Amino acid sequence: MPSRTLSVWEQNLEVSYQATYQNFVAAPAHVYIRGEIQTSRCRRVLRYLGSGVLIQNLNSCALSRARALICGQENLFFEPHKRGLMKTPLKESTKANIPLPERQPDFGPLTTPTKPKEASQGEPWTPTANLKMLISAVSPEIRSRDQKRGLFDNRSGLPEAKDCLHDHLSGDEYEKSQPSRKDKSLGLLCHKFLARYPNYPNPAVNNDICLDEVAEELNVERRRIYDIVNVLESLHMVSRLAKNRYTWHGRHNLNKTLGTLKSVGEENKYAEQIMMIKKKEYEQEFDFIKSYSIEDHIIKSNTGQNGHQDMCFVELPGVEFRAASVNSRKDKSLRVMSQKFVMLFLVSTPQIVSLEIAAKILIGEDHVEDLDKSKFKTKIRRLYDIANVLSSLNLIKKVHVTEERGRKPAFKWTGPEISLNSSGPSPVIPVATSDLEVRQSTKENCAKNLFSTRGKPNFTRHPSLIKLVKSIESDRRKINSAPSSPVKNNKAESSQNSPPFPSKMDQLAAICKMQLEEQSSEPRKKVKVQLARSGHYKRVAPLDAPANAELELMAPSLIQSLGVVPLIPSPLSSAVPVILPQAPSGPSYAIYLQPAQAQTITPPQGLSPTVCSTHSSKATGSSDSTDASTEKVTNDATKTSASSRPGSLLPLAERQATKNRNREAAGEKGSKRASILEDSGSKKKFKDDLKGLENVSTTLFPSGYLIPLTQCSSLGAESILSSKENSGTLSPNQRIYGSPIAGVIPVTSSELTAVNFPSFHVTPLKLMVSPTPVAAVPVGNSPALTSSHPVPVQNPSSAIVNFTLQHLGLISPSVQVSASPGPGTGAVPVSPRIETVSTVPENAGSQQGRATNHDSPVPGQSQANGQSIAVTGPQQPVPVTPKGSQLVAESFFRTPGGPSKLPGPSCMDFDGANKTSFGTLFVPQRKLEVSTEDVH
DNA sequence: ACCTCCCGCCATGCT
DNA sequence: AGCATGGCGGGAGGT
Numbered sequence: 001m002p003s004r005t006l007s008v009w010e011q012n013l014e015v016s017y018q019a020t021y022q023n024f025v026a027a028p029a030h031v032y033i034r035g036e037i038q039t040s041r042c043r044r045v046l047r048y049l050g051s052g053v054l055i056q057n058l059n060s061c062a063l064s065r066a067r068a069l070i071c072g073q074e075n076l077f078f079e080p081h082k083r084g085l086m087k088t089p090l091k092e093s094t095k096a097n098i099p100l101p102e103r104q105p106d107f108g109p110l111t112t113p114t115k116p117k118e119a120s121q122g123e124p125w126t127p128t129a130n131l132k133m134l135i136s137a138v139s140p141e142i143r144s145r146d147q148k149r150g151l152f153d154n155r156s157g158l159p160e161a162k163d164c165l166h167d168h169l170s171g172d173e174y175e176k177s178q179p180s181r182k183d184k185s186l187g188l189l190c191h192k193f194l195a196r197y198p199n200y201p202n203p204a205v206n207n208d209i210c211l212d213e214v215a216e217e218l219n220v221e222r223r224r225i226y227d228i229v230n231v232l233e234s235l236h237m238v239s240r241l242a243k244n245r246y247t248w249h250g251r252h253n254l255n256k257t258l259g260t261l262k263s264v265g266e267e268n269k270y271a272e273q274i275m276m277i278k279k280k281e282y283e284q285e286f287d288f289i290k291s292y293s294i295e296d297h298i299i300k301s302n303t304g305q306n307g308h309q310d311m312c313f314v315e316l317p318g319v320e321f322r323a324a325s326v327n328s329r330k331d332k333s334l335r336v337m338s339q340k341f342v343m344l345f346l347v348s349t350p351q352i353v354s355l356e357i358a359a360k361i362l363i364g365e366d367h368v369e370d371l372d373k374s375k376f377k378t379k380i381r382r383l384y385d386i387a388n389v390l391s392s393l394n395l396i397k398k399v400h401v402t403e404e405r406g407r408k409p410a411f412k413w414t415g416p417e418i419s420l421n422s423s424g425p426s427p428v429i430p431v432a433t434s435d436l437e438v439r440q441s442t443k444e445n446c447a448k449n450l451f452s453t454r455g456k457p458n459f460t461r462h463p464s465l466i467k468l469v470k471s472i473e474s475d476r477r478k479i480n481s482a483p484s485s486p487v488k489n490n491k492a493e494s495s496q497n498s499p500p501f502p503s504k505m506d507q508l509a510a511i512c513k514m515q516l517e518e519q520s521s522e523p524r525k526k527v528k529v530q531l532a533r534s535g536h537y538k539r540v541a542p543l544d545a546p547a548n549a550e551l552e553l554m555a556p557s558l559i560q561s562l563g564v565v566p567l568i569p570s571p572l573s574s575a576v577p578v579i580l581p582q583a584p585s586g587p588s589y590a591i592y593l594q595p596a597q598a599q600t601i602t603p604p605q606g607l608s609p610t611v612c613s614t615h616s617s618k619a620t621g622s623s624d625s626t627d628a629s630t631e632k633v634t635n636d637a638t639k640t641s642a643s644s645r646p647g648s649l650l651p652l653a654e655r656q657a658t659k660n661r662n663r664e665a666a667g668e669k670g671s672k673r674a675s676i677l678e679d680s681g682s683k684k685k686f687k688d689d690l691k692g693l694e695n696v697s698t699t700l701f702p703s704g705y706l707i708p709l710t711q712c713s714s715l716g717a718e719s720i721l722s723s724k725e726n727s728g729t730l731s732p733n734q735r736i737y738g739s740p741i742a743g744v745i746p747v748t749s750s751e752l753t754a755v756n757f758p759s760f761h762v763t764p765l766k767l768m769v770s771p772t773p774v775a776a777v778p779v780g781n782s783p784a785l786t787s788s789h790p791v792p793v794q795n796p797s798s799a800i801v802n803f804t805l806q807h808l809g810l811i812s813p814s815v816q817v818s819a820s821p822g823p824g825t826g827a828v829p830v831s832p833r834i835e836t837v838s839t840v841p842e843n844a845g846s847q848q849g850r851a852t853n854h855d856s857p858v859p860g861q862s863q864a865n866g867q868s869i870a871v872t873g874p875q876q877p878v879p880v881t882p883k884g885s886q887l888v889a890e891s892f893f894r895t896p897g898g899p900s901k902l903p904g905p906s907c908m909d910f911d912g913a914n915k916t917s918f919g920t921l922f923v924p925q926r927k928l929e930v931s932t933e934d935v936h
Numbered sequence: 937a938c939c940t941c942c943c944g945c946c947a948t949g950c951t
Numbered sequence: 952a953g954c955a956t957g958g959c960g961g962g963a964g965g966t
Contacts, residue, residue, distance in 0.1 A: 221944075945958105948957085
């Protein structure tokens with residue numbers, strides 16, 4: 001019965017409702033009204049539930065009434081200020097009627113209860129009844145069950161309600177029994193939660209979410225809300241605003257986020273990993289033991305990198321985590337898992353992922369097969385949690401994959417298709433809107449984000465930091481003010497549908513990353529060891545961190561050659577945020593890498609690296625908290641990374657928006673940030689460092705930064721400049737941003753020169769250098785930028801090196817490390833076009849796969865090859881060197897001392913090593929039968 | 937017996 | 952010390 005109804009109504013009602021009440025109604029609750037409905041009842045229900053509306057099975061009369069109510073034609077609605085009241089009643093009602101041990105009478109001011117009247121009105125529609133309705137509305141299952149019980153009669157709504165009430169009143173049991181497990185499911189809860197907020201909130205409106213309120217209103221423990229919010233946060237549908245508060249962004253950023261996740265997922269070779277696992281399973285089944293070793297290798301390598309620990313969290317510029325605390329656990333959190341899980345869908349060809357595989361991949365490296373049964377089990381549990389939320393978002397749905405063995409629980413992606421091209425840059429995000437939202441958050445977040453708290457050494461509240469914070473903010477403001485924001489928006493939005501820009505840059509970056517990763521697999525240990533010795537990092541990063549090929553490479557080389565411990569060891573940061581080059585217009589993304597892995601940044605598909613290095617100096621100062629023992633270098637790196645983040649990440653629009661807000665809040669935020677930063681271990685040292693930094697504002701870039709090789713000339717250059725200038729002049733940045741579209745602003749060579757980074761974009765990433773890893777210098781090139789750029793781009797790698805060295809003081813600015821001529825070097829500015837070509841295969845492959853998801857029995861093979869190819873292929877603008885990636889990688893990282901041949905973008909060819917293996921992989925063809933039946 | 941996954945203990949980290 | 956977060960896994964409801 002219910003089925004037929006809704007969607008249309010729901011939409012209409014919701015729309016109209018929102019139009020009228022959006023200002024004060026954050027989120028409409030779903031109301032399920034069956035049968036005949038009277039205005040008074042409808043009114044009550046609405047009052048209780050708050051808003052708006054899903055009304056089912058109404059007769060025409062009822063519908064019209066409901067609509068009238070919803071539209072506010074009847075003055076039924078509560079007013080904004082009354083909202084609180086509304087809640088209360090519900091709560092109490094629940095309390096009264098339903099045994100909820102959890103519930104606490106903790107009412108803040110907000111919760112002033114005024115409920116009684118309505119409830120008492122004597123109608124059958126008690127809060128409980130309403131609640132039931134609500135629940136049933138959301139859950140078909142419940143509905144059906146209720147029907148069985150006879151609780152609800154189709155015939156008339158009133159009677160039903162009465163019945164319910166009666167039952168309810170008369171028998172406690174009923175009530176108690178009522179809330180079955182399913183009634184409390186996270187999925188249902190999430191539906192309720194989502195129902196409260198519009199998919200595309202008006203940024204102008206206050207979209208704050210108070211967790212306490214929500215928990216109360218939904219009658220659940222706050223713990224559960226965290227589960228939901230964490231997943232939503234991973235998709236950037238919400239962002240943490242403050243302690244108990246989140247900001248609702250809705251789906252504005254969703255496509256962009258998905259695009260980014262997809263690119264990251266590709267970089268991480270998730271598809272390959274999936275294949276590997278499948279293959280492995282297959283072999284096991286058939287006792288093909290032989291291949292194991294090989295597979296394991298591959299897997300490990302991949303996992304290491306990809307695998308879980310590598311990447312911490314992918315952030316959107318605007319949407320960042322605000323709480324330091326949040327940052328601390330970021331890498332482990334449900335958020336990261338959620339992102340990875342989503343990546344799996346986006347990357348795999350049949351967009352169906354079984355929990356088993358997902359769990360294995362997420363567990364990653366620890367292939368300690370047997371050891372972790374429990375771990376596996378726990379992972380599965382979490383995945384269910386995540387899956388429930390994602391299901392509520394209609395991004396996935398449950399299915400079963402039937403294989404030889406039997407049915408396996410799995411989930412199918414039902415969300416928007418994200419093509420690499422499109423996804424990258426454009427994934428439609430109406431930036432404008434989101435920006436606004438983001439802006440606020442951004443500022444605040446910056447500070448927090450910048451300094452990862454993870455290690456013991458947290459920077460919290462050091463007075464000196466405040467200063468930094470302020471300066472950073474100011475920079476940000478400047479940045480934000482930049483004109484370009486609008487462009488971004490357009491682009492973003494348009495991009496959705498339209499083939500996005502060539503995301504060459506992204507691809508390149510991805511390639512680089514891959515290479516690095518591959519390389520890293522071997523050397524890691526060494527690096528780790530070294531690092532460990534070097535000491536500081538408290539947490540030894542898990543060796544497993546795969547992604548760190550870069551680190552490994554770099555570290556050794558740097559260490560040896562320079563005698564300095566590179567980026568790595570900042571104990572402070574747990575994660576290394578990497579900014580992904582974004583599409584020209586798009587905001588940059590930062591990926592937090594886990595400590596263990598310092599990584600390359602992979603540029604998300606179309607994203608052009610937009611980073612503002614502005615804050616770097618400040619950040620730097622603040623960031624270094626490292627132990628006294630820690631090398632300055634390290635500190636610097638750390639600092640830089642941290643600092644970079646804020647600025648870089650912000651989308652133009654945000655920035656602009658942020659400015660204003662920031663100014664206002666700057667004081668506070670600054671203090672907050674400062675506080676965050678302060679914690680770092682040795683303050684003294686810190687101060688010293690700061691001094692140094694300040695003095696040498698220019699030096700900021702130290703190892704910590706991820707410098708996307710991209711050639712976003714304009715941005716990069718400017719950012720760099722700005723960083724140098726630091727507090728000084730930011731104007732350049734603004735200019736940069738001003739160039740809306742391309743982001744390719746011809747930068748004067750002279751300007752760049754100072755830094756030696758000609759066309760590069762230094763992405764200020766918020767690098768949180770994790771102890772272990774060295775900050776990798778990712779090399780994401782944005783070919784597009786380059787191409788447009790008149791100035792020949794240096795090899796990113798070389799540039800980076802130079803830059804780094806300079807900052808470190810290892811070399812004088814005048815001295816440059818020769819860019820590796822070879823591949824990457826500026827040679828070439830890779831033209832975007834190339835990308836396009838390369839892209840083709842990838843897209844085609846993926847898309848095809850998708851289209852035929854079910855059909856393609858052997859996703860694996862094609863995927864494996866296809867993906868690897870796809871990834872590399874497209875990305876590499878330049879002819880890749882087939883060689884072993886390792887060699888390349890090494891060279892890449894080599895600093896000046898060493899062979900500094902950085903493989904620029906071109907270097908990326910990792911295919912060599914890994915690919916080979918993959919290419920050969922035999923993927924067992926299983927019958928993949930997806931039964932959707934199960935899915936509701 | 938297995939699949940799901942709710943529940944809430946308790947660690948972690950900020951205030 | 953208290954509170955906010957959220958990792959984690961026992962164990963129960965569903966099938």
